[in-house]
Amino acid sequence: MLEKLQPIFSLIPQVKSPVHRMPFKEKIKWTGIILVLYFFLTVIPLYGLSTTAVDQFASLRAVLAGSFGSIITLGIGPIVTASIILQLLVGGNLLKLDLSKPQDKALFQGTQKLLAIIFTLFEAAVLVYTGALAAIPGYQAIVIAQIFIGGILIIFLDEVVSKWGFGSGVGLFIVAGVAQAIIVGTFNFLPSAASPGVPAGIIPQFIYRLATGSPDFSILIPIFATIIVFLVVVYAESMRVEIPLSSGRVKGARGKYPLRFIYASNMPVILTSALLLNVQLFATLFQKLGFPILGTISNGQAISGVAYYLSTPTSLSIILTDPLKVLIYGIVFVGACILFAWLWVELSGIGPKKVAGDLHRMGMQIPGFRSSKAQFEKILNKYIPTITILGGAFVGLLAFGADLTSALGGGTGVLLTVGIVYRLYEEIAQEQLMDMHPMLRKFLGD
Template identity: 45%
Template structure:
């Protein structure tokens, strides 16, 4: 049996055998989201009680991870497997015919196998390196080896569930599981850090005790009468983070609405003409997801190497703060606050982080457009199959491709650079939920809104499907 046959025969979520209605898609999306939240509340059985270090640090929220639970690795393995497959495909090492069902199935199978392998590998490293210590009582009763294996099995189980939840959303719901889980995690984090009335006591939430309130807004209100300096108020009460969150939200919404419109007409109906919108952020938020996952992976390996006595890439202390070279590619969340308060600013850190996000986003933007069928050639085929053509030209996909090539390559690069720069700039503000997290969430919700609106139109006016098709080129 060939490798491609094995990959296509892997268990997968079946596609619906009928067109799903709006309510049914909403139902499956909601069910998947509820299951994801439940997984994040289930602590690994056999894990040592008490606080555990977070190896992903501030990047945990972007990975939709809850360290020490069934979703300890979050979407990390899925994203990393996708990066590897894309790089190998782009280099010509692996070849997938994304236009055929068999080629798509082989691609998805390869990504699934690699994601499971990453889950097993990274979970094993976390368990056997001591990042996830076993409970001493359990270890003494069943043995350290068995206790470690039990932890690893739960991480693997959680990782596999995440993989299939992503597939369920992609086929039965709205959007993708990866995007949905990121948006859910960031939204919860923003609500918690902005509005929580609980007290922060040594990193733990409590109703009674001495300490600042967790929510930035309640904390600001409670201390307002004691504040004399506006700049001190910003520094002490984190209202800068709340303000930055609003600004990042507005700027991202505006950027999502920028489009380049290409005139097209429907060849089968005279006089039917419209404009096909090409979004400025052409590759959406996928480039930032990929580069953030790559940075999180590097932080992961720095922590593992540190446990082995290797620290040439840097170190991470018990509070999760990075030191050494690795810190320069990690978010610089206090830059704006340091400038406002007149504190020393690490310019090199800001420049390096900004450059890494911009260049990395450009690279992954080009890769994503290539493998996801968003390039000019693939898009022209879809438009041509839907009966579309460029006004004033004969109906030929090559003509459409030529026109699209005036825009798509440039939007790919400029959109990737812009989204990387916006993400880095948002991170500098120390916005709630991280600047990158807000950027991703706004983009995800915006595209989700567009997809839901389109689905409602199709359900209300079924005749429109004969023009735009089930796949939907608009």
């Protein structure tokens, strides 16, 4: 079925892949250029947007990496939604693709890009025509066109980073958005809209209240929550199981193959957050059509039904006022993180079978065991499925708990940012090392 779509794939513009290995400075340059362009897009307002428009997805804004009211209001939402659907289809064998084969991988990537474009138009239309993104009467089509153009630009900027820079555009945009939210939320000296004359930033507001004789230390909770999440994630990133290896080709050569505790990275949290976003989006759509089967939305907030129980709780007080909502949301969020962790490991080529094949082809073996692909797979099966489930549950619980504390940038956003920056640092360090020692590239097979 997907092969029949190849003529359509050929019509979609693509970012050309580099024909040679990208040097370190070149990758840094392109990553910086895309980051600047992203911030430039966040300040381009939507022409025709009503002043009464309310950000229905404010609690997920950091994960979406979008800027409400700008042409990139959708952020990475369409890209991640397309990824969710394809992962579920491939994981359920409804689409029989072997992503270790270049042809099948190209079909997967082409389909994901086409779906992302379709979802960009669909989500823009739903947001505008349901009133979730209120437009001035008569300007609906213009607002949709602007959001669609912004969404397409995000798709191609992500592709540029993936091919010419470090990491991925999805991760880079999340880090940029969360870092901006943390800095502004901490040091904003401008007056708050809710309390005129009182600074909006946490530290200026705390100093202001201290100077006026009414100190409120609870204001500092989001800052402490952000620091705690940062420290916990850094510690968790350093946790790993190391499998001893020796080379059958080079006598005396020994090493270790590290299996990270957070084996599936932070992708489960990104995918789960995007899934919950789509629940809110479809709840709004069904309500507009007169079938509020997912719940009721009022003033941009879910107030009943499935949409209410799956909306992100962002305050510790809700544990006392509505513990059932917290319990249901926590179970669904953590369960979805575990599911997506398993799917991501299987589909991204880091499952036991694929890793065993790679190690065997490299001529590696585990001391005390005979060198065979089956033996590698048997040993890896003891570790990878377990740490995948535990790691998925851990990041889900951490993100859920951090959201309850109202951490700056959103608890989920801080969790994602720390993990992304940690891996980006490792990738940059490895790239710099290989630039300094060209012979290392040959040894690593680059």
